[in-house]
Amino acid sequence: MASHQLLVLAGDGIGPEVTDAALQVLDAMAEFGGWQVDISHAAIGGAALDQYGDPFPKETQQAIDRSSAVLLGAVGGPQWDNAPTRPEAGLLSLRQYMGLWANLRPFEVFPGMEYLSPLRRPAMNGIIFRELTGGLYFGQPRGRRFLPGDLEVIDTLQYRKSEMWRIIQLAFEYAKDHGLALTSIDKANVLESSRLWREVAVELSAQYPDVPLEHRLVDSAAMDLVVNPQHYQVVVTENLFGDILSDLAGGLVGSLGLLGSLSVAGTPGSRGLFEPVHGSAPDIAGKNLANPTGAILSLAFLVGWSWQETGAESIIREAVTQTLAEGPRTADLGGDASTQEFTEAVKTRVERIWSRRRQQ
Numbered sequence: 287m288a289s290h291q292l293l294v295l296a297g298d299g300i301g302p303e304v305t306d307a308a309l310q311v312l313d314a315m316a317e318f319g320g321w322q323v324d325i326s327h328a329a330i331g332g333a334a335l336d337q338y339g340d341p342f343p344k345e346t347q348q349a350i351d352r353s354s355a356v357l358l359g360a361v362g363g364p365q366w367d368n369a370p371t372r373p374e375a376g377l378l379s380l381r382q383y384m385g386l387w388a389n390l391r392p393f394e395v396f397p398g399m400e401y402l403s404p405l406r407r408p409a410m411n412g413i414i415f416r417e418l419t420g421g422l423y424f425g426q427p428r429g430r431r432f433l434p435g436d437l438e439v440i441d442t443l444q445y446r447k448s449e450m451w452r453i454i455q456l457a458f459e460y461a462k463d464h465g466l467a468l469t470s471i472d473k474a475n476v477l478e479s480s481r482l483w484r485e486v487a488v489e490l491s492a493q494y495p496d497v498p499l500e501h502r503l504v505d506s507a508a509m510d511l512v513v514n515p516q517h518y519q520v521v522v523t524e525n526l527f528g529d530i531l532s533d534l535a536g537g538l539v540g541s542l543g544l545l546g547s548l549s550v551a552g553t554p555g556s557r558g559l560f561e562p563v564h565g566s567a568p569d570i571a572g573k574n575l576a577n578p579t580g581a582i583l584s585l586a587f588l589v590g591w592s593w594q595e596t597g598a599e600s601i602i603r604e605a606v607t608q609t610l611a612e613g614p615r616t617a618d619l620g621g622d623a624s625t626q627e628f629t630e631a632v633k634t635r636v637e638r639i640w641s642r643r644r645q646q
Protein backbone atom coordinates (compact mmCIF):
# COMPACT_ATOMS: atom_id res chain seq x y z
CA MET A 287 0.00 0.00 0.00
CA ALA A 288 1.43 3.41 -1.00
CA SER A 289 2.23 5.64 1.93
CA HIS A 290 2.52 9.44 1.86
CA GLN A 291 3.50 12.09 4.41
CA LEU A 292 1.37 15.20 4.24
CA LEU A 293 2.12 18.35 6.19
CA VAL A 294 -0.77 20.79 6.61
CA LEU A 295 -0.06 24.45 7.35
CA ALA A 296 -3.57 25.76 7.94
CA GLY A 297 -2.49 29.29 8.93
CA ASP A 298 -4.92 32.14 9.57
CA GLY A 299 -8.43 33.39 8.77
CA ILE A 300 -10.25 30.95 6.48
CA GLY A 301 -7.04 28.88 6.15
CA PRO A 302 -8.13 26.27 8.75
CA GLU A 303 -11.62 26.02 7.23
CA VAL A 304 -10.50 25.43 3.65
CA THR A 305 -7.66 23.03 4.53
CA ASP A 306 -10.07 21.05 6.71
CA ALA A 307 -12.38 20.76 3.69
CA ALA A 308 -9.49 19.51 1.54
CA LEU A 309 -8.54 16.97 4.21
CA GLN A 310 -12.07 15.59 4.24
CA VAL A 311 -11.83 15.08 0.49
CA LEU A 312 -8.41 13.46 0.92
CA ASP A 313 -9.89 11.12 3.47
CA ALA A 314 -12.53 9.98 1.01
CA MET A 315 -9.85 9.57 -1.67
CA ALA A 316 -7.39 7.64 0.48
CA GLU A 317 -10.05 5.19 1.56
CA PHE A 318 -11.02 4.38 -2.00
CA GLY A 319 -7.49 4.65 -3.43
CA GLY A 320 -6.07 2.31 -0.84
CA TRP A 321 -3.26 4.60 0.24
CA GLN A 322 -2.00 5.36 3.68
CA VAL A 323 -1.53 9.08 4.41
CA ASP A 324 0.25 10.29 7.53
CA ILE A 325 -1.05 13.79 8.18
CA SER A 326 0.72 16.23 10.46
CA HIS A 327 0.07 19.88 11.22
CA ALA A 328 2.43 22.77 11.94
CA ALA A 329 2.13 26.51 12.48
CA ILE A 330 2.67 29.26 9.89
CA GLY A 331 1.92 32.99 9.66
CA GLY A 332 -0.02 34.76 12.40
CA ALA A 333 -0.80 31.51 14.22
CA ALA A 334 2.96 30.80 14.42
CA LEU A 335 3.68 34.37 15.53
CA ASP A 336 1.25 33.91 18.41
CA GLN A 337 2.65 30.51 19.38
CA TYR A 338 6.39 30.93 18.74
CA GLY A 339 6.95 34.65 18.09
CA ASP A 340 8.12 33.66 14.59
CA PRO A 341 5.91 33.32 11.45
CA PHE A 342 8.11 30.45 10.17
CA PRO A 343 9.50 28.65 13.23
CA LYS A 344 12.11 25.91 13.16
CA GLU A 345 9.52 23.35 14.33
CA THR A 346 7.70 23.98 11.04
CA GLN A 347 10.93 23.66 9.06
CA GLN A 348 11.60 20.28 10.66
CA ALA A 349 8.06 19.15 9.88
CA ILE A 350 8.59 20.12 6.21
CA ASP A 351 11.76 18.04 6.07
CA ARG A 352 9.77 14.98 7.16
CA SER A 353 6.94 15.49 4.64
CA SER A 354 6.50 14.54 1.00
CA ALA A 355 4.11 17.42 0.26
CA VAL A 356 2.77 20.53 2.00
CA LEU A 357 -0.79 21.89 1.83
CA LEU A 358 -1.20 25.53 2.87
CA GLY A 359 -4.35 27.46 3.82
CA ALA A 360 -3.58 31.17 4.04
CA VAL A 361 -1.71 33.63 6.24
CA GLY A 362 -2.34 37.14 7.50
CA GLY A 363 -5.01 39.22 9.16
CA PRO A 364 -5.63 42.67 10.59
CA GLN A 365 -4.72 41.58 14.14
CA TRP A 366 -1.05 41.36 13.08
CA ASP A 367 -0.97 44.62 11.10
CA ASN A 368 1.29 46.26 13.66
CA ALA A 369 3.33 43.22 14.62
CA PRO A 370 7.11 43.70 14.23
CA THR A 371 7.16 40.77 11.79
CA ARG A 372 4.19 40.20 9.52
CA PRO A 373 2.55 36.77 9.01
CA GLU A 374 3.17 37.11 5.26
CA ALA A 375 6.93 37.03 5.92
CA GLY A 376 6.41 33.44 7.10
CA LEU A 377 4.97 32.42 3.73
CA LEU A 378 7.82 34.08 1.84
CA SER A 379 10.39 32.32 4.05
CA LEU A 380 8.56 29.03 3.54
CA ARG A 381 8.70 29.33 -0.25
CA GLN A 382 12.36 30.21 -0.10
CA TYR A 383 13.17 27.46 2.41
CA MET A 384 11.57 24.88 0.11
CA GLY A 385 13.27 26.40 -2.96
CA LEU A 386 9.95 26.71 -4.81
CA TRP A 387 10.71 29.03 -7.68
CA ALA A 388 7.69 28.20 -9.86
CA ASN A 389 4.10 28.97 -8.97
CA LEU A 390 1.55 27.61 -11.45
CA ARG A 391 -1.86 29.26 -11.23
CA PRO A 392 -4.46 27.82 -13.65
CA PHE A 393 -7.65 29.77 -14.34
CA GLU A 394 -10.74 28.59 -16.18
CA VAL A 395 -14.44 29.29 -16.24
CA PHE A 396 -15.99 26.12 -14.86
CA PRO A 397 -19.15 24.93 -16.61
CA GLY A 398 -22.12 26.59 -14.96
CA MET A 399 -20.06 29.45 -13.52
CA GLU A 400 -20.41 31.76 -16.54
CA TYR A 401 -23.04 33.95 -14.85
CA LEU A 402 -20.52 34.91 -12.15
CA SER A 403 -17.98 36.39 -14.51
CA PRO A 404 -18.14 40.17 -15.07
CA LEU A 405 -17.63 39.43 -18.76
CA ARG A 406 -20.48 39.06 -21.26
CA ARG A 407 -18.96 36.06 -23.03
CA PRO A 408 -16.65 34.42 -20.53
CA ALA A 409 -14.45 31.74 -22.04
CA MET A 410 -10.92 31.12 -20.89
CA ASN A 411 -8.65 28.31 -19.91
CA GLY A 412 -5.17 29.48 -19.08
CA ILE A 413 -2.33 29.08 -16.66
CA ILE A 414 0.00 31.67 -15.17
CA PHE A 415 3.59 30.64 -14.48
CA ARG A 416 4.64 33.05 -11.75
CA GLU A 417 8.31 33.29 -10.71
CA LEU A 418 8.13 32.84 -6.93
CA THR A 419 11.45 33.39 -5.17
CA GLY A 420 12.94 36.49 -6.79
CA GLY A 421 12.21 40.06 -7.79
CA LEU A 422 10.92 42.81 -5.52
CA TYR A 423 9.82 40.31 -2.88
CA PHE A 424 13.37 39.31 -1.97
CA GLY A 425 15.84 41.81 -3.51
CA GLN A 426 18.39 43.55 -1.31
CA PRO A 427 18.76 46.22 -0.08
CA ARG A 428 15.32 46.83 1.31
CA GLY A 429 14.04 48.83 4.25
CA ARG A 430 13.77 52.34 5.64
CA ARG A 431 16.46 54.96 5.94
CA PHE A 432 16.17 58.19 7.86
CA LEU A 433 17.35 61.26 5.95
CA PRO A 434 17.64 64.80 7.31
CA GLY A 435 14.01 65.90 7.47
CA ASP A 436 12.81 62.97 5.41
CA LEU A 437 12.40 59.21 5.26
CA GLU A 438 13.45 56.98 2.40
CA VAL A 439 12.17 53.48 1.58
CA ILE A 440 13.88 50.97 -0.67
CA ASP A 441 12.70 47.77 -2.36
CA THR A 442 15.02 46.18 -4.89
CA LEU A 443 13.90 44.41 -8.05
CA GLN A 444 16.70 41.91 -8.36
CA TYR A 445 16.95 38.85 -10.63
CA ARG A 446 19.61 36.56 -11.94
CA LYS A 447 19.46 35.39 -15.51
CA SER A 448 19.44 31.78 -14.27
CA GLU A 449 16.30 32.48 -12.18
CA MET A 450 14.53 33.87 -15.25
CA TRP A 451 15.77 31.03 -17.41
CA ARG A 452 14.35 28.18 -15.32
CA ILE A 453 10.82 29.59 -14.96
CA ILE A 454 10.54 30.66 -18.60
CA GLN A 455 11.87 27.27 -19.68
CA LEU A 456 9.30 25.49 -17.48
CA ALA A 457 6.53 27.53 -19.15
CA PHE A 458 7.91 26.72 -22.63
CA GLU A 459 7.98 23.01 -21.74
CA TYR A 460 4.37 23.14 -20.59
CA ALA A 461 3.29 25.04 -23.71
CA LYS A 462 5.13 22.53 -25.92
CA ASP A 463 3.65 19.49 -24.14
CA HIS A 464 0.13 20.87 -24.45
CA GLY A 465 0.46 22.44 -27.92
CA LEU A 466 -0.25 25.95 -26.58
CA ALA A 467 1.04 29.48 -27.20
CA LEU A 468 3.20 31.34 -24.67
CA THR A 469 2.75 34.96 -23.58
CA SER A 470 5.63 36.51 -21.67
CA ILE A 471 4.57 39.54 -19.65
CA ASP A 472 7.02 42.24 -18.58
CA LYS A 473 7.61 45.99 -18.36
CA ALA A 474 10.52 46.14 -20.78
CA ASN A 475 9.75 49.74 -21.74
CA VAL A 476 10.86 50.82 -18.26
CA LEU A 477 12.62 48.11 -16.26
CA GLU A 478 16.10 46.71 -16.81
CA SER A 479 15.01 43.42 -15.25
CA SER A 480 12.23 43.17 -17.84
CA ARG A 481 14.65 43.83 -20.68
CA LEU A 482 16.74 40.85 -19.60
CA TRP A 483 13.54 38.82 -19.09
CA ARG A 484 12.61 39.48 -22.73
CA GLU A 485 16.10 38.56 -23.95
CA VAL A 486 15.93 35.28 -22.04
CA ALA A 487 12.51 34.47 -23.53
CA VAL A 488 13.84 35.16 -27.04
CA GLU A 489 16.98 33.11 -26.43
CA LEU A 490 14.94 30.17 -25.14
CA SER A 491 12.42 30.36 -27.97
CA ALA A 492 15.12 29.08 -30.35
CA GLN A 493 14.81 25.73 -28.51
CA TYR A 494 11.01 25.71 -28.91
CA PRO A 495 10.34 26.47 -32.58
CA ASP A 496 6.83 25.00 -32.31
CA VAL A 497 5.72 27.23 -29.43
CA PRO A 498 4.40 30.61 -30.59
CA LEU A 499 5.90 33.28 -28.30
CA GLU A 500 4.69 36.82 -27.81
CA HIS A 501 5.78 39.57 -25.43
CA ARG A 502 3.35 41.94 -23.79
CA LEU A 503 3.76 44.88 -21.47
CA VAL A 504 2.06 44.29 -18.15
CA ASP A 505 -0.20 47.34 -18.20
CA SER A 506 -1.79 46.63 -21.56
CA ALA A 507 -1.76 42.89 -20.84
CA ALA A 508 -3.93 43.55 -17.75
CA MET A 509 -6.39 45.42 -19.95
CA ASP A 510 -6.29 42.75 -22.65
CA LEU A 511 -6.80 39.92 -20.13
CA VAL A 512 -10.17 41.46 -19.34
CA VAL A 513 -11.14 42.17 -22.95
CA ASN A 514 -9.71 39.08 -24.59
CA PRO A 515 -9.05 36.44 -21.89
CA GLN A 516 -9.30 33.41 -24.18
CA HIS A 517 -6.14 34.62 -25.91
CA TYR A 518 -4.03 33.76 -22.83
CA GLN A 519 -3.10 30.09 -22.80
CA VAL A 520 0.24 29.97 -21.00
CA VAL A 521 1.50 33.15 -19.35
CA VAL A 522 4.94 33.51 -17.81
CA THR A 523 5.87 36.50 -15.69
CA GLU A 524 7.91 37.70 -12.73
CA ASN A 525 6.84 37.48 -9.12
CA LEU A 526 4.85 40.67 -8.47
CA PHE A 527 3.19 40.83 -11.89
CA GLY A 528 2.14 37.18 -11.44
CA ASP A 529 0.68 37.93 -8.02
CA ILE A 530 -1.44 40.76 -9.37
CA LEU A 531 -2.55 39.14 -12.62
CA SER A 532 -3.60 35.91 -10.94
CA ASP A 533 -6.03 37.75 -8.64
CA LEU A 534 -7.32 39.50 -11.75
CA ALA A 535 -7.89 36.06 -13.29
CA GLY A 536 -9.82 35.11 -10.13
CA GLY A 537 -12.14 38.04 -10.79
CA LEU A 538 -12.57 37.00 -14.42
CA VAL A 539 -13.59 33.42 -13.61
CA GLY A 540 -16.11 34.63 -11.03
CA SER A 541 -14.45 34.16 -7.64
CA LEU A 542 -10.97 34.17 -6.17
CA GLY A 543 -12.14 31.19 -4.15
CA LEU A 544 -12.09 29.03 -7.29
CA LEU A 545 -8.33 29.13 -7.93
CA GLY A 546 -5.83 26.58 -6.67
CA SER A 547 -2.10 26.58 -7.31
CA LEU A 548 1.11 24.56 -7.24
CA SER A 549 4.40 25.98 -5.95
CA VAL A 550 7.13 23.68 -7.14
CA ALA A 551 10.76 23.27 -8.08
CA GLY A 552 11.99 20.97 -10.78
CA THR A 553 10.10 17.93 -11.83
CA PRO A 554 6.88 16.12 -10.90
CA GLY A 555 7.39 13.67 -8.08
CA SER A 556 9.24 16.22 -5.94
CA ARG A 557 8.00 17.90 -2.78
CA GLY A 558 5.88 20.97 -3.40
CA LEU A 559 3.68 23.48 -1.64
CA PHE A 560 0.05 23.58 -2.71
CA GLU A 561 -1.86 26.73 -1.90
CA PRO A 562 -5.07 28.43 -2.97
CA VAL A 563 -4.50 31.77 -4.71
CA HIS A 564 -6.74 33.64 -2.26
CA GLY A 565 -5.74 34.99 1.14
CA SER A 566 -7.08 34.62 4.67
CA ALA A 567 -10.33 36.52 3.88
CA PRO A 568 -10.72 38.05 7.36
CA ASP A 569 -14.15 39.40 6.40
CA ILE A 570 -15.67 35.89 6.24
CA ALA A 571 -13.30 33.92 8.51
CA GLY A 572 -14.78 31.55 11.10
CA LYS A 573 -18.28 31.72 9.59
CA ASN A 574 -18.35 28.49 7.56
CA LEU A 575 -18.83 30.66 4.46
CA ALA A 576 -15.55 30.25 2.60
CA ASN A 577 -15.47 28.51 -0.75
CA PRO A 578 -12.98 25.64 -0.32
CA THR A 579 -12.62 24.99 -4.08
CA GLY A 580 -9.17 26.62 -4.29
CA ALA A 581 -7.87 24.44 -1.44
CA ILE A 582 -9.50 21.27 -2.82
CA LEU A 583 -8.05 21.90 -6.30
CA SER A 584 -4.66 22.57 -4.67
CA LEU A 585 -5.00 19.15 -3.01
CA ALA A 586 -5.72 17.65 -6.45
CA PHE A 587 -2.51 19.22 -7.77
CA LEU A 588 -0.67 17.90 -4.71
CA VAL A 589 -1.64 14.27 -5.20
CA GLY A 590 -0.90 14.51 -8.92
CA TRP A 591 2.44 16.31 -8.68
CA SER A 592 4.14 15.23 -5.48
CA TRP A 593 2.66 11.75 -5.11
CA GLN A 594 2.14 10.99 -8.81
CA GLU A 595 -1.41 9.76 -8.13
CA THR A 596 -2.71 11.23 -11.37
CA GLY A 597 -5.87 9.11 -11.40
CA ALA A 598 -6.78 10.52 -7.99
CA GLU A 599 -6.06 14.04 -9.22
CA SER A 600 -8.56 13.65 -12.05
CA ILE A 601 -11.24 12.22 -9.74
CA ILE A 602 -10.97 15.18 -7.36
CA ARG A 603 -11.11 17.64 -10.23
CA GLU A 604 -14.13 15.92 -11.75
CA ALA A 605 -15.93 15.89 -8.38
CA VAL A 606 -15.29 19.62 -7.92
CA THR A 607 -16.36 20.45 -11.47
CA GLN A 608 -19.60 18.49 -11.04
CA THR A 609 -20.36 20.11 -7.70
CA LEU A 610 -19.83 23.57 -9.13
CA ALA A 611 -22.13 22.78 -12.07
CA GLU A 612 -24.91 21.10 -10.10
CA GLY A 613 -24.65 22.80 -6.70
CA PRO A 614 -24.83 23.33 -3.83
CA ARG A 615 -22.89 26.60 -4.13
CA THR A 616 -21.21 28.80 -1.57
CA ALA A 617 -22.09 32.48 -1.07
CA ASP A 618 -19.32 33.84 -3.33
CA LEU A 619 -20.96 31.82 -6.14
CA GLY A 620 -24.38 33.25 -5.35
CA GLY A 621 -25.54 30.21 -3.37
CA ASP A 622 -26.32 29.67 0.28
CA ALA A 623 -24.33 26.52 1.03
CA SER A 624 -21.83 26.53 3.87
CA THR A 625 -18.22 25.44 3.46
CA GLN A 626 -19.17 22.12 5.06
CA GLU A 627 -22.22 21.52 2.83
CA PHE A 628 -20.16 22.15 -0.29
CA THR A 629 -17.43 19.84 1.01
CA GLU A 630 -19.94 17.05 1.72
CA ALA A 631 -21.22 17.39 -1.84
CA VAL A 632 -17.69 17.04 -3.24
CA LYS A 633 -17.05 13.98 -1.04
CA THR A 634 -20.26 12.31 -2.19
CA ARG A 635 -19.23 12.80 -5.80
CA VAL A 636 -15.71 11.52 -5.16
CA GLU A 637 -17.25 8.31 -3.84
CA ARG A 638 -19.67 8.06 -6.75
CA ILE A 639 -16.97 8.62 -9.39
CA TRP A 640 -14.70 6.08 -7.70
CA SER A 641 -17.29 3.34 -7.63
CA ARG A 642 -18.26 4.03 -11.25
CA ARG A 643 -14.63 3.77 -12.37
CA ARG A 644 -14.19 0.55 -10.42
CA GLN A 645 -17.11 -1.05 -12.24
CA GLN A 646 -15.72 -0.12 -15.66
Ligand code: NAD
Nearest residue numbers: 360361362363542543563564565566567569570576577618
Ligand atom coordinates in the same frame (compact mmCIF):
# COMPACT_ATOMS: atom_id res chain seq x y z
P1 NAD B 1 -8.20 37.82 0.26
O1 NAD B 1 -7.84 36.95 -0.90
O2 NAD B 1 -8.04 37.24 1.61
O3 NAD B 1 -9.72 38.29 0.10
C1 NAD B 1 -10.18 39.10 -0.99
C2 NAD B 1 -11.71 38.98 -1.13
O4 NAD B 1 -12.02 37.69 -1.66
C3 NAD B 1 -12.44 39.08 0.22
O5 NAD B 1 -13.65 39.73 0.01
C4 NAD B 1 -12.69 37.63 0.59
O6 NAD B 1 -13.82 37.43 1.41
C5 NAD B 1 -12.87 36.97 -0.77
N1 NAD B 1 -12.40 35.58 -0.73
C6 NAD B 1 -11.11 35.17 -0.72
N2 NAD B 1 -11.06 33.84 -0.64
C7 NAD B 1 -12.34 33.40 -0.63
C8 NAD B 1 -12.92 32.11 -0.54
N3 NAD B 1 -12.18 30.99 -0.48
N4 NAD B 1 -14.27 32.02 -0.52
C9 NAD B 1 -15.03 33.11 -0.60
N5 NAD B 1 -14.53 34.36 -0.68
C10 NAD B 1 -13.20 34.50 -0.69
O7 NAD B 1 -7.32 39.14 0.09
P2 NAD B 1 -7.12 40.38 1.11
O8 NAD B 1 -8.39 40.68 1.81
O9 NAD B 1 -6.47 41.43 0.30
O10 NAD B 1 -6.05 39.86 2.16
C11 NAD B 1 -6.37 39.38 3.46
C12 NAD B 1 -5.12 38.83 4.10
O11 NAD B 1 -4.70 37.65 3.40
C13 NAD B 1 -3.92 39.78 4.07
O12 NAD B 1 -3.27 39.68 5.32
C14 NAD B 1 -3.05 39.24 2.95
O13 NAD B 1 -1.68 39.51 3.14
C15 NAD B 1 -3.31 37.76 3.10
N6 NAD B 1 -3.06 36.98 1.88
C16 NAD B 1 -2.51 35.74 2.07
C17 NAD B 1 -2.33 34.90 0.98
C18 NAD B 1 -1.75 33.54 1.23
O14 NAD B 1 -1.62 33.13 2.35
N7 NAD B 1 -1.40 32.80 0.19
C19 NAD B 1 -2.71 35.30 -0.29
C20 NAD B 1 -3.28 36.57 -0.44
C21 NAD B 1 -3.46 37.40 0.65
Ligand code: IPM
Nearest residue numbers: 361362374377378529563565
Ligand atom coordinates in the same frame (compact mmCIF):
# COMPACT_ATOMS: atom_id res chain seq x y z
C1 IPM C 1 -0.19 35.13 -2.77
C2 IPM C 1 -0.13 36.17 -1.67
C3 IPM C 1 1.28 36.30 -1.13
C4 IPM C 1 2.16 36.79 -2.26
C5 IPM C 1 1.43 37.23 0.11
C6 IPM C 1 0.50 36.85 1.20
C7 IPM C 1 2.85 37.22 0.60
O1 IPM C 1 -0.65 37.38 -2.11
O2 IPM C 1 0.22 33.99 -2.53
O3 IPM C 1 -0.67 35.45 -3.84
O4 IPM C 1 2.21 38.01 -2.55
O5 IPM C 1 2.84 35.95 -2.87
Ligand code: MN
Nearest residue numbers: 529530533563
Ligand atom coordinates in the same frame (compact mmCIF):
# COMPACT_ATOMS: atom_id res chain seq x y z
MN1 MN D 1 -1.62 37.27 -4.05
